[in-house]
Amino acid sequence: MLIISYSSLRGGVSVATERGETSRSVLLIQKARPSDSGNYQCNPSNARTANVTVHVLNG
Template identity: 90%
Template structure:
């Protein structure tokens, strides 16, 4: 079976928003009996004093488990792991931001936003030439 957390390996979440992690288990001869979620190697308690944590799991040919953490805070940052009973685990690193805008978030990884310096220079040349 194959296991993945959609959107990984890193997710950037604004403080106060909802963390929505979806674990997908494919190509399994039978649905997993359970799917546990861990945060920094500790099993997540859905009834913790923090509150606002819920999970929904759908088992079938393709199984999904959705972990929702409302009102994200910096302490929610870290490594999340989806652990199906019959497949390898999958990981994602979540960064809860306090209004910061990391380079990867601003520019979509290695992609640039807007025209390159070469394009801008060419446009300036054309405008100045006429």
């Protein structure tokens, strides 16, 4: 499980949240690189946990 650090020197990592009847958050990773690959988890206090596995490939 990867822990997102918004204060790391890497920079370019943020979350955009749209609030409404159904809220939605999006994790943005600018200039993604293979080291950003891994299992990401969203664990909101008022909903079920969601997981996704991300593979960043050299292209």
